[in-house]
Amino acid sequence: MAKPRKKLQKKSPVAARLSPAKICADEARYMLQTYRRPPIVFTHGRGARLYDSQGREYLDFLAGIAVNALGYANPRIVKVIRREAGRTMHVSNLFHNPYQAPLARKLAEWSALDRAFFANSGSEAVEGALKLARAYAHARAGNGRAPKTRFLALENSFHGRTFGALSVTYPAKYRQPFEPLVPGVEFVRFNDVADLESKFDGTVCGIIIEPIQGEGGINLVSDDFWRRARELATQHGAALIADEIQAGMGRTGRHFAYQRFDSLPDIVTVAKPLGSGLPLGAFLASNEFASVISPGMHGSTFGGGPLVCAAALEFLSIVEEKNLLANVRERSAELRAGLEKLAAQFDFIREIRGEGLIIGIDLSIEGGPLVKDALSRGLLINCTHEHILRLLPPFIISRRDVAEFLGKFERVLAAASKSARPSASAASGAQAPARAAALAAAR
Numbered sequence: 156m157a158k159p160r161k162k163l164q165k166k167s168p169v170a171a172r173l174s175p176a177k178i179c180a181d182e183a184r185y186m187l188q189t190y191r192r193p194p195i196v197f198t199h200g201r202g203a204r205l206y207d208s209q210g211r212e213y214l215d216f217l218a219g220i221a222v223n224a225l226g227y228a229n230p231r232i233v234k235v236i237r238r239e240a241g242r243t244m245h246v247s248n249l250f251h252n253p254y255q256a257p258l259a260r261k262l263a264e265w266s267a268l269d270r271a272f273f274a275n276s277g278s279e280a281v282e283g284a285l286k287l288a289r290a291y292a293h294a295r296a297g298n299g300r301a302p303k304t305r306f307l308a309l310e311n312s313f314h315g316r317t318f319g320a321l322s323v324t325y326p327a328k329y330r331q332p333f334e335p336l337v338p339g340v341e342f343v344r345f346n347d348v349a350d351l352e353s354k355f356d357g358t359v360c361g362i363i364i365e366p367i368q369g370e371g372g373i374n375l376v377s378d379d380f381w382r383r384a385r386e387l388a389t390q391h392g393a394a395l396i397a398d399e400i401q402a403g404m405g406r407t408g409r410h411f412a413y414q415r416f417d418s419l420p421d422i423v424t425v426a427k428p429l430g431s432g433l434p435l436g437a438f439l440a441s442n443e444f445a446s447v448i449s450p451g452m453h454g455s456t457f458g459g460g461p462l463v464c465a466a467a468l469e470f471l472s473i474v475e476e477k478n479l480l481a482n483v484r485e486r487s488a489e490l491r492a493g494l495e496k497l498a499a500q501f502d503f504i505r506e507i508r509g510e511g512l513i514i515g516i517d518l519s520i521e522g523g524p525l526v527k528d529a530l531s532r533g534l535l536i537n538c539t540h541e542h543i544l545r546l547l548p549p550f551i552i553s554r555r556d557v558a559e560f561l562g563k564f565e566r567v568l569a570a571a572s573k574s575a576r577p578s579a580s581a582a583s584g585a586q587a588p589a590r591a592a593a594l595a596a597a598r
């Protein structure tokens with residue numbers, strides 16, 4: 156791999172002891188082969204920069220897939236984690252800890268919902284949200300009447316890997332090897348109001364929607380679709396669940412992506428950036444839905460421990476005090492303007508879409524080789540659906556970072572224009588009817 160950039164940072168003491176080749180060999184020998192990884196070992200970071208064991212620097216426009224919103228080694232987060240590690244890392248949920256309540260209160264202020272439950276990951280937050288929708292349906296059914304049990308989700312959705320979350324996740328490649336999944340899930344065509352209306356009836360207990368689909372290729376749910384989903388959920392006493400795990404907590408330049416619509420969901424799932432890099436997920440709910448939960452119905456050993464909740468509270472304070480939502484919006488405008496210029500230059504860029512710092516670059520060529528080339532030039536990005544490049548930089552990026560990104564990315568595009576292969580999935584379109592039919596048949 157070509158050297159991306161001159162050494163800017165001394166090797167860390169840990170890095171000095173590491174052999175990337177040995178690490179890769181041991182991973183290949185001893186780990187489940189769930190990830191395809193380049194032969195690089197990242198050892199430390201600062202701000203929006205990440206460093207590997209050879210001391211090479213990378214500008215990180217992926218941020219751990221939307222986790223590292225404050226970049227790396229934020230001094231305030233480091234201080235809080237050190238402080239809490241010296242107090243109690245874990246206190247059982249049988250008892251109070253000092254940080255859950257203030258964090259729940261802050262999340263209620265940000266979301267305009269009422270109550271929070273803390274879990275350890277996005278998938279677990281989704282599990283809780285689905286369970287809450289079912290519990291609400293049970294509570295409302297009463298007197299021997301059968302509760303409604305069906306869920307609706309959207310085509311191209313991604314909600315996680317546990318059984319419930321996987322059941323509402325669309326791509327067959329994630330689902331098929333583990334079937335049968337939770338029964339009673341039906342997928343609605345993206346932004347297709349007529350399809351939504353035909354599938355939403357009195358047997359549905361919840362519909363789960365990413366207001367901006369992340370893994371699905373940075374697709375924005377339309378106002379009309381959201382409004383109709385809200386109306387139908389209210390009409391049928393079902394939960395409207397917003398999965399904000401990737402797009403939420405400030406990434407769009409708003410606290411939550413659903414805040415661009417004029418109505419609220421009943422339940423919201425969050426995770427990724429919330430714990431500042433520590434594992435923390437949550438679902439938030441209106442009082443109407445939350446009221447059906449009583450002690451013992453749901454719980455978690457680790458969820459909402461003092462260390463991670465203190466880090467999350469600090470994260471939210473930093474976003475507010477440093478006015479990071481404004482930074483997200485301003486950097487986004489610069490990035491989008493630069494990308495539009497590049498789109499005019501390179502005809503294999505079909506569309507730029509997204510909001511704030513969740514941006515998709517839809518290509519008519521395969522994206523994988525561009526991600527690899529970017530890495531070799533010291534730039535971290537990602538590709539989803541084989542042809543959509545995804546940018547999820549930290550909220551703290553500067554104007555200089557954006558300019559550096561655009562300069563490097565232009566060189567990646569220029570190289571690709573000489574050697575690129577057309578993308579089969581882009582040519583057929585991710586939503587091509589034949590492919591969608593094949594996927595439906597596969598289920």
Ligand SMILES: Cc1ncc(COP(=O)(O)O)c(C=O)c1O
Pocket residue numbers: 220276277278279281313314315316365369370398399400401402426427
């Ligand atoms: C929208 C969305 N929901 C749920 C999840 C699952 O989160 P986790 O990987 O923390 O379980 C993800 C992860 O990428 C996601 O993007």
